[in-house]
Amino acid sequence: MKIIYKDGHVDECPQDQELHVIRHTAAHVMAQAIKRLYPEADFAFGPATENGFYYDVDLGDTKLTDEDLANIEKEMHKITKENLAIKPFILPRAEAVKLMEERHENYKVEHMADLADETEFSFFQQGEYVDMCIGPHLTYTKALKAFKITQQSGAYWKNDKENRMLTRINGVAFHNQEELDAWEKEQQEARERDHRKIGKEMGLFMTDDLVGRGLPMFLPAGYTVWQELENYIKEKERARGYLHVMTPCIGTVNLYKTSGHWDHYRENMFPAMEMEGESYVLRPMNCPHHMMIYANRPHSYRDLPMRIGEIAHDFRYESSGTLKGIERGRHFCQNDAHLFCTPEQIKSEVADVCNLIFETYKDFNITDYRCVLSLRDPADKKKYHDDDAMWNHAENALREVLTELGIHFTEEIGEAAFYGPKLDVNVKPAVGAEYTLSTCQLDFCLPAKFHLTYVDKDGTEKTPVVLHRAILGSLDRFMAYLIEETKGKFPTWLAPVQVKVLPVSEKTLEYSEAITEKLVEAGVRVALDDDNQKIGYKIRAAQQVDRVPYMLVLGAKEAEAGNVSVRDRKGETTTMEVDEFIAKVTSEIKNRSL
Incomplete structure (x- = not known):
């Protein structure tokens, strides 16, 4: 993978720096897309991070929607297809400040003032877009293969709550589409596991x-x-x-x-x-x-x-x-x-x-x-x-x-x-x-x-x-x-409800109440679902929403035999004597079994 440094020389990118350079370049491409869609945008910082990249930008009173983020990403794809050359140049302080002032980059001007000991500044340009940066970057925008804008949030300029709140736009970038697809699969898994x-x-x-x-x-x-x-x-x-x-x-x-x-x-x-x-x-x-x-x-x-x-x-x-x-x-x-x-x-x-x-x-x-x-x-x-x-x-x-x-x-x-x-x-x-x-x-x-x-x-x-x-x-x-x-499937000793009793119909409600009472007496956290719903609905609610370790499905056969049909979270069903089941559950609770 070829990269270009601020002094203009091109070289192979060290393998351990490839993702950083890709994501740094993606931040510049995103900024260019934002500038095309929002010409008054004023940019602050836009670094690569361990997990992706972001750019903090002052959009005035404009509030971005999910549709706006999608449009920015679409514009990024256009820029990569244009295959713009990414070229560096260096200016002495006075010329650098003048350039940023002419381009109305107020945050960049302030940042340069903070770097009082610097006598010159480096810039990278792709097409009409110019950004103050030390690089390195990919040599052409087309080399940016796989990226996605993920979210927006607020961020104070210089991380100081006394300063103006900026819009932080986050994204991810990878070597190729396969890596991006794997990341998206991982994100889906994260959403499914999200404790919130x-x-x-x-x-x-x-x-x-x-x-x-x-x-x-x-x-x-x-x-x-x-x-x-x-x-x-x-x-x-x-x-x-x-x-x-x-x-x-x-x-x-x-x-x-x-x-x-x-x-x-x-x-x-x-x-x-x-x-x-x-x-x-x-x-x-x-x-x-x-x-x-x-x-x-x-x-x-x-x-x-x-x-x-x-x-x-x-x-x-x-x-x-x-x-x-x-x-x-x-x-x-x-x-x-x-x-x-x-x-x-x-x-x-x-x-x-x-x-x-x-x-x-x-x-x-x-x-x-x-x-x-x-x-x-x-x-x-x-x-x-x-x-x-x-x-x-x-x-x-x-x-x-x-x-x-x-x-x-x-x-x-x-x-x-x-x-x-x-x-x-x-x-x-x-x-x-x-x-x-x-x-x-x-x-x-x-x-x-x-x-x-x-x-x-x-x-x-x-x-x-x-x-x-x-x-x-x-x-x-x-x-x-x-x-x-x-995924919320706590071991029995931790589960909020350890057993849920599910009568198949009103005919077995009395038997279900008796079983529930025995479980309560044994110190088990038990709930009786006596709603007038079909048994399939009750099982799905207990298994998929409440994630209850054990469900007792009690129909006429169980009531007549005086036993219980035990269904676990895997969907496996076993018929057991009542005392046998109580002994099993209370043992798991006492021993804090996993």
Whole structure:
């Protein structure tokens, strides 16, 4: 694949850069198509991304429809068929600014002003369209073989909410049509698995703008799943000596100034509330509260490790464009815990956290994951607590422990928490990019900020080390992960309704009611469908919409014999004695069988 660089030389594209160049070129072709259809369009940034490309554009008061996006894509195809040569040129600053001013590219002019040290700028031109860019690009527009516009959204200029909101138009591009077709098939699979779609069908959760964007509300069925997850992880934690607490959803600004979150995390927090001369904020995390619980009384080395756990409500002001159902919201509940220990206990406590993570993953059959040691960026003094000695000690300690435990991990710079390094366990979901579910963070910073101490064996006061850890991450995100992995077909112990009783007709309604009562007495979550509908409709609703693990289809034959016809989600049917079926279901529930 031939590409052209900003100095005009043409060469073969390195294989690992091919998609980037294709998508970068696609962004320019899309911008040219937009400019043809909307001559007043003023362009900001238009990069290639890991998954495609986008261009941010100021269209004035014009609001694009799906039909408009289709027309832009159609115009892109025209441009590729025109087979326009893509040619670079370089101008000194004054001429470059003049060119952009003449073409009414106001955002480009502002961007050049930001690049005050640059004496010249490079441009690429195809036909009538000129874009400021460093390249490289394909040599002809016809070389762009397969692309698609996917969506539009809003984006602030320079990602600053004080600036004008622009229209961001996204697309994807690939080497050929076969790759694009495969991507579209994957997108269809993603739509079928989307937890927002399934959550609505199953009545698990809802959102409403009147309540607020990013503030999901769990409906009875969804809250049942949520409670089962809470019970599961608390049971695991109690067996390991965790002490569960409950703390407020707000705290004073001074609390977060003490912890350092006010300086390092304020932009992700909701605005402060003033009451009686005191400033309060909705909490974005729980560690400051747990630090204060530890500080509530004196401690000896004999008290440690002290493991404080909480299913805690947290609030973060995520931008509207990043909100995604219960996977990413402005309110969520963390499966949080803080482990206060001596330096000598770090290894055993990290090992126990890792064992709990991997044991939990085994219970849920999570196999596609990787471990990442997230480190600070030493050059970023704004994001990270400025204490080189502390960071070197903490990073080396966590690296050493993970190595000794035999945990394979990669290292990523700039991904640490502001107060310390962390182990992130990133899962690869059935569709889409990986994300972090579990984390274990090593912290020498906050205990010192809160003046936490314990009396050691020699009678001296020392500062404990804290491990911040989350196993399920947030219950909300973990539930979203499970919905998409299972397509809503939860294992029996998690299912909102575990058994649905379906009388074939009114003649077997009394028998169906008796079976339902027996299941209730056995502790099974059961629902009786006594609607006056045909049995085929009832089965489809239970199997395809509610995704119930077991359906009992009860007709005259079953009522006469005193047994049940059991249909599972695969559509397989078995006749069983009532007590036999109850024993089977209750065993699955008790053992949390998959």
